[in-house]
Amino acid sequence: MKANDMFDLTGEVALVTGSSSGLGLRFAGVLAANGAKVALVARRVERLRSLQKTIEAAGGKAIAIEADVLDRAAMTRAYDAAEKEFGTVTILVNNAGIAHTDRAMELSEETWRSVLSTNLDAVFFWSQEGARRMIAANKTGAIVNIASVLALGASKGVAAYAVAKAGVVQVTKALAIELASRNVRVNAIAPGWFVTEINDEFLSSDKGQDIKRAIPMGRFGQTGDLDGALLLLASKAGAFITGSTLVVDGGQTVQLR
Numbered sequence: 001m002k003a004n005d006m007f008d009l010t011g012e013v014a015l016v017t018g019s020s021s022g023l024g025l026r027f028a029g030v031l032a033a034n035g036a037k038v039a040l041v042a043r044r045v046e047r048l049r050s051l052q053k054t055i056e057a058a059g060g061k062a063i064a065i066e067a068d069v070l071d072r073a074a075m076t077r078a079y080d081a082a083e084k085e086f087g088t089v090t091i092l093v094n095n096a097g098i099a100h101t102d103r104a105m106e107l108s109e110e111t112w113r114s115v116l117s118t119n120l121d122a123v124f125f126w127s128q129e130g131a132r133r134m135i136a137a138n139k140t141g142a143i144v145n146i147a148s149v150l151a152l153g154a155s156k157g158v159a160a161y162a163v164a165k166a167g168v169v170q171v172t173k174a175l176a177i178e179l180a181s182r183n184v185r186v187n188a189i190a191p192g193w194f195v196t197e198i199n200d201e202f203l204s205s206d207k208g209q210d211i212k213r214a215i216p217m218g219r220f221g222q223t224g225d226l227d228g229a230l231l232l233l234a235s236k237a238g239a240f241i242t243g244s245t246l247v248v249d250g251g252q253t254v255q256l257r
């Protein structure tokens, strides 16, 4: 098969949570540029509308849907709206996420719960709803969960985040096993450091520069560095890949410390 055909997403309907900024905004654009109709989901709907316009101006199709990933009723409404506009969602990208910098001894229960519920609970429940609908519609589906290299190791000040992201890797495996026979693949991407709104202040600090020096490729991830991983896991090119976590980090996690 030709590469263009393998990665072509014409006829697919994608839903990307957290597409109002950073990685999710890019993911939505890449999926649309490769033929998918895209439901854009986040709380800042004005940003989604602006992305919708950009996608449409480039010849793609998108719909902006305001939803908090923690709100199950809003989740149902988001899937209904995407379905009404474009049909059953066949590609789900669970990307919405938040970070924290509190050290474990100072971490409040509120922060712990908020990070776990946004970064882990929502991934499970949006996957559950998406997969139920894919199965009911007898569609082949792909779920791509955005984990992190902090799912595979830890550093200081990320306890809740690292635990949630490790959970995302396990949710990915657990769902992959149960959904394989229903033609729904479930995989994760574990990005290294990419400068976005979630970390721009931290990464421009001295500590951020130390982190950059420690990355074997000598740089943070750049716009476009995750496109290939996303398209592989979302498209026919990844037809026999399920339950995997693809690390995209410039070599950060493999080096000995």
Ligand SMILES: NC(=O)c1ccc[n+]([C@@H]2O[C@H](COP(=O)([O-])OP(=O)(O)OC[C@H]3O[C@@H](n4cnc5c(N)ncnc54)[C@H](OP(=O)(O)O)[C@@H]3O)[C@@H](O)[C@H]2O)c1
Residues within 6 Å of the ligand: 017, 018, 019, 020, 021, 022, 023, 024, 041, 042, 043, 044, 045, 067, 068, 069, 070, 095, 096, 097, 098, 118, 146, 147, 148, 149, 190, 191, 192, 193, 194, 195, 196, 197, 198, 199
């Ligand atoms: N940047 C990195 O270095 C890096 C590395 C590894 C993994 N990641 C992961 O990549 C994902 C995207 O992060 P990013 O770097 O692109 O950060 P970002 O620019 O801060 O984007 C986070 C996105 O999540 C959305 N979001 C947060 N809470 C939400 C909620 N309750 N309901 C709906 N949407 C919510 C935000 O939208 P609204 O505020 O508009 O709702 C925003 O679109 C996250 O899961 C993050 O953990 C990032």
